[in-house]
Amino acid sequence: MKKLYSVTVYMIIAMMMLQMTTMTAQASPLHMDTNDSDTVYVYGEDEGNAIEIFEDASLQVALPAIEEGTEAKLVKIEDSHILLTYVDDTKEEISGYVHTDYIISELELQEFLEWRTEAESTPREYYLHKDRMIEEETSEAPEEAIEEETSEAPEEAIEEETSEAPEEAVEEETSEAPEEAVEEETSDTPEEVQEEDVTHENSESTKKEDELLRVAEEQTHHVFAGKQLTYVYTSPSQSASTFRSYSFGHSLKVREYNDSWYEATVRINGIWETGYIAHDDVEFERAAQLEGVAKQNRTAVYSDVSRNSTILRSYNEGQILKYRPYSSEWFSATVILNGTATQGFIHADDLRPVDEVPEQLEGYAKDRVSIYSQTSRTSTVLRNYDEGQMLKFRPYTENWYSAVVRINGEWKDGFIHKSDIVLLTDAQEERNVFAGKQPTNVYTSPSKSATTYRSYTFNHALKVRTLTSNWYQATVMINGKWETGYIAKSDVMDERSPQQQQIAQRNTAVYGEPSRNSEVLRSYNAGQVLTYRPFNSSWHSATVILNGRAVQGFIPAGDLIPTNAQETKHGVALQNVNVYTSTSRNSSVLRSYSTGSTLKFKTLNSEWYTATVRIDGEWKNGFIHRNDVTSLDGKTIVLDAGHGGTDGGARAGGMVEKDLNLSMALRTKPLLEAAGARVIMTRSTDVFVTLADRAKVANESGGDIFISIHNNAFDGRANGTETFYHTRHQSANSQRLAHAVQNAVVGQVNTNYRRVAEGNFHVVRETRIPSILLEVGFMDHAGDAAKLRQTVYHDRAARGILLGVGEYFR
Incomplete structure (x- = not known):
C-alpha cells in the first residue's frame, strides 16, 4: 500500500512539475497565477493545526510553522519533501521544505476537503484512501486482513505523520496474530462490517468461540508505554531477560496477570510469545498533547532525558512545538529523521505553554525600537517607536517580548527584543532626592534628547518616584x-551634599556658574574660612547673600584647602618677622618676632603661612610670609662637640676647648629641635670619641647635615670665626652650608669674619653627608677670649648656627 501511495503522490507531483516546465516560456514557476497547476495547498492531520516547514533540504533548521490551508507554489521535489514558496501575513515571500504528507494538489483539493469532513486526516491518508479504492477495483481482498504499513510517526510528533494502523497497534506482522496480541493484525474489513461473500453457520462451536473471544476481549486492557523504554520481559521479573521494548507513549494491549504485572503477546522471530509488562511501566491514558513556544534560541530536541545526549533537531526561538508530558523536567516529542519518526525529549525549561498568558509588562523604548513580525531581527519590521515611548508587552521567550500593534486598521502580533526595552520597576516608590547637576533638568520623556519641562539648581530638594534603573518620574506644574x-538618576543625589568648611588659600571669587568666565558674585581674601557643599571634582557650591537674597554660587575647588589638610610647621625667624592680619605685607601687623625666634605656624599656600597669636588676651588668626621663616620639620642634623674626655683640645686663658664646644652644642640642640629638626649628638657629656666614630655616627644616622663645633688657639694675634669643608663628599652643598653658618654666627657673636676654606680634617673628609667644621673664636686672643668666657655668647653662637641652618634649608 505504501508503495502504491508513493507512486500516486509522485505521479501527481511529477505531472505538476512537467506542466511547470512546459510553461516556463510564459511565467516563472514561483510566480504563476493561482489557477495554474503548480498551485498546491498545505493541510495537517487536525483542523487548525500548523505544519512544519524547514529552511533547507537538510531539515535541521525549522522556519515559523505554516498555517493549514495555505496556498503555495510548488518549486521542486527532494526525496520525501517538497520545496515550495508562499506569501505570509506580512506579504513577505517565504521559501521552505514541507513533507509530502501535507501537500494536496489544486486539482484534488475539493475532493479532499469533502472526504476530510468524514475523517479528519492528512493529504497522505487521502491518497492512501484512493489507493485502496484502486486496489479494491483491481483485485479482491483475501478473507484474512490485508496488512498495512505502520511506520508512521505517533500522534504527538512535532512533524506529525499519520498511519492507517489502528491506534492500539504497536507494530503489525504479516501473519495472523491472536486477538490479545500487542501487535494487532489489521484488516481493510473492520469487524463490524458484514462481508457479503462470507457466510457463517450459527453452530454451537461458533457460539462457544464467540463467547471465549468476548471474555478475552473484556480481560484485555488498552494501555500506553509510560517509560522512555518500556520493556516486555520473558517472565514477571525485572531481572528477567527482555523480548523487546517500546518507546514512551506507544499504544499497547495487555491482560491482567497479577497485582504487579500484565501479560502481553509479542511476535519474536515469527513466533508468538507471551511476555510480561510491569504495572509501573505503563499508563492507562496517553499523556495529552500540548503546544508550547520555544523559549531558547536553538531549542533542542534531545535523544535522551539529558542535555548531554545527542541533539536530534533544533528549533528557532519562538516556534510553536507539539509535545506530551514525560516527567517534571522533560517533555516527549517526535521528530522526523531521514523519513523515520524518532522519539526525542525537550527540557521543560526550554518551552512555555501557548495557553499560558504571561503578565502584561510596561517599559520604555531604550533607543529607536522596532516591532518585528517574527522573533528575528531580520524579519519584517511592523512598526517603529522612538526612544522613551511607553510600550505594553508580554514575556514570550528568553530574548523576546510579544506585543500587538495596529497596522492599517488591523491588529497584528509582533515581537520586541528584550535588549531594546527599559522595564518599569514592579512597584513605584516615592523618594526625596537632591539636584546633583547645575542645572538638573526635568524632561518630557525618559530621554536626555527630549525637551525639558523645567530645571532646578544644584542641591535643590526634589520629590520623585522610582521608574527604571536609569530614570525617576516627577510631577511638575x-x-x-x-x-x-x-529626571535622570545620574543627575540627582540621594542625600544633600554635606556642608563643609575650608580655607581660601588665595583671594577667592564666588561665581554665578561653575566657570571662571561667569559673573563674580562675591570675593574673599586668602585665609578666610568659607562654608560650602561639594558640587563636583572641580567646583564647590556656596550660598551668598546679595541684596538680602540667598543666591547660589560656585567656588573653584582648587582655591580652597581643608582645615584639616593644613600642615603644622615648626620654624625659625630668619629676620624680624611680622604676623599680618591678611595675606598682604601692606595689611596691619598683629605682632612681631625677632630674628632667630622659633615659631609654630600652618601651611596655607605657596607664599603664606597662617599663625595664631594672642592679642590682649584674645587669640587672633594671622599670616606670616614664607620668606620670613624657615621650617626644619623632617630634617635630621648631626651635632659634633669637638674633642672630649682625655682629649681636651686647645687650652688658653684658663679655658679648655672641649668644655666650650660641648656648651655651645648643648645650647644649639634645643633651638634646632624647636624649629622642627631631629638632632643627633656625637657626645652629650665629657667623653672621648674617636674621629672615626664621629664620622661613622654621621654616616649611619640618615642625617641631612653634619656640624662639628670647635674653638681655636694660635699665636695670640689670630682672631675671628672660620669654617672649613672638604670637597671629597657633597662638595657644593658643604660649601653652601659653610657660608650660611659662617655668616650667621659672625652676625650673632659679632666676631671677625676670618675665612671659609677647605680643610683636610678627618670628620669632614670622611663624612658622606654635607659637613662643616666651625671654629667660633680664638681662646688666646683677648677680644675673642672675653666673649668665650661668657655663656651669653655661647647662646648667640647657638642662635647663629640655627639661623645658618635655616638659611641653608630655605
Missing part, C-alpha cells in the same frame, strides 16, 4: 497644569 516629567 507647567502653566497651571500638573505634568509627569522624567
Whole structure:
C-alpha cells in the first residue's frame, strides 16, 4: 500500500512539475497565477493545526510553522519533501521544505476537503484512501486482513505523520496474530462490517468461540508505554531477560496477570510469545498533547532525558512545538529523521505553554525600537517607536517580548527584543532626592534628547518616584497644569551634599556658574574660612547673600584647602618677622618676632603661612610670609662637640676647648629641635670619641647635615670665626652650608669674619653627608677670649648656627 501511495503522490507531483516546465516560456514557476497547476495547498492531520516547514533540504533548521490551508507554489521535489514558496501575513515571500504528507494538489483539493469532513486526516491518508479504492477495483481482498504499513510517526510528533494502523497497534506482522496480541493484525474489513461473500453457520462451536473471544476481549486492557523504554520481559521479573521494548507513549494491549504485572503477546522471530509488562511501566491514558513556544534560541530536541545526549533537531526561538508530558523536567516529542519518526525529549525549561498568558509588562523604548513580525531581527519590521515611548508587552521567550500593534486598521502580533526595552520597576516608590547637576533638568520623556519641562539648581530638594534603573518620574506644574516629567538618576543625589568648611588659600571669587568666565558674585581674601557643599571634582557650591537674597554660587575647588589638610610647621625667624592680619605685607601687623625666634605656624599656600597669636588676651588668626621663616620639620642634623674626655683640645686663658664646644652644642640642640629638626649628638657629656666614630655616627644616622663645633688657639694675634669643608663628599652643598653658618654666627657673636676654606680634617673628609667644621673664636686672643668666657655668647653662637641652618634649608 505504501508503495502504491508513493507512486500516486509522485505521479501527481511529477505531472505538476512537467506542466511547470512546459510553461516556463510564459511565467516563472514561483510566480504563476493561482489557477495554474503548480498551485498546491498545505493541510495537517487536525483542523487548525500548523505544519512544519524547514529552511533547507537538510531539515535541521525549522522556519515559523505554516498555517493549514495555505496556498503555495510548488518549486521542486527532494526525496520525501517538497520545496515550495508562499506569501505570509506580512506579504513577505517565504521559501521552505514541507513533507509530502501535507501537500494536496489544486486539482484534488475539493475532493479532499469533502472526504476530510468524514475523517479528519492528512493529504497522505487521502491518497492512501484512493489507493485502496484502486486496489479494491483491481483485485479482491483475501478473507484474512490485508496488512498495512505502520511506520508512521505517533500522534504527538512535532512533524506529525499519520498511519492507517489502528491506534492500539504497536507494530503489525504479516501473519495472523491472536486477538490479545500487542501487535494487532489489521484488516481493510473492520469487524463490524458484514462481508457479503462470507457466510457463517450459527453452530454451537461458533457460539462457544464467540463467547471465549468476548471474555478475552473484556480481560484485555488498552494501555500506553509510560517509560522512555518500556520493556516486555520473558517472565514477571525485572531481572528477567527482555523480548523487546517500546518507546514512551506507544499504544499497547495487555491482560491482567497479577497485582504487579500484565501479560502481553509479542511476535519474536515469527513466533508468538507471551511476555510480561510491569504495572509501573505503563499508563492507562496517553499523556495529552500540548503546544508550547520555544523559549531558547536553538531549542533542542534531545535523544535522551539529558542535555548531554545527542541533539536530534533544533528549533528557532519562538516556534510553536507539539509535545506530551514525560516527567517534571522533560517533555516527549517526535521528530522526523531521514523519513523515520524518532522519539526525542525537550527540557521543560526550554518551552512555555501557548495557553499560558504571561503578565502584561510596561517599559520604555531604550533607543529607536522596532516591532518585528517574527522573533528575528531580520524579519519584517511592523512598526517603529522612538526612544522613551511607553510600550505594553508580554514575556514570550528568553530574548523576546510579544506585543500587538495596529497596522492599517488591523491588529497584528509582533515581537520586541528584550535588549531594546527599559522595564518599569514592579512597584513605584516615592523618594526625596537632591539636584546633583547645575542645572538638573526635568524632561518630557525618559530621554536626555527630549525637551525639558523645567530645571532646578544644584542641591535643590526634589520629590520623585522610582521608574527604571536609569530614570525617576516627577510631577511638575507647567502653566497651571500638573505634568509627569522624567529626571535622570545620574543627575540627582540621594542625600544633600554635606556642608563643609575650608580655607581660601588665595583671594577667592564666588561665581554665578561653575566657570571662571561667569559673573563674580562675591570675593574673599586668602585665609578666610568659607562654608560650602561639594558640587563636583572641580567646583564647590556656596550660598551668598546679595541684596538680602540667598543666591547660589560656585567656588573653584582648587582655591580652597581643608582645615584639616593644613600642615603644622615648626620654624625659625630668619629676620624680624611680622604676623599680618591678611595675606598682604601692606595689611596691619598683629605682632612681631625677632630674628632667630622659633615659631609654630600652618601651611596655607605657596607664599603664606597662617599663625595664631594672642592679642590682649584674645587669640587672633594671622599670616606670616614664607620668606620670613624657615621650617626644619623632617630634617635630621648631626651635632659634633669637638674633642672630649682625655682629649681636651686647645687650652688658653684658663679655658679648655672641649668644655666650650660641648656648651655651645648643648645650647644649639634645643633651638634646632624647636624649629622642627631631629638632632643627633656625637657626645652629650665629657667623653672621648674617636674621629672615626664621629664620622661613622654621621654616616649611619640618615642625617641631612653634619656640624662639628670647635674653638681655636694660635699665636695670640689670630682672631675671628672660620669654617672649613672638604670637597671629597657633597662638595657644593658643604660649601653652601659653610657660608650660611659662617655668616650667621659672625652676625650673632659679632666676631671677625676670618675665612671659609677647605680643610683636610678627618670628620669632614670622611663624612658622606654635607659637613662643616666651625671654629667660633680664638681662646688666646683677648677680644675673642672675653666673649668665650661668657655663656651669653655661647647662646648667640647657638642662635647663629640655627639661623645658618635655616638659611641653608630655605
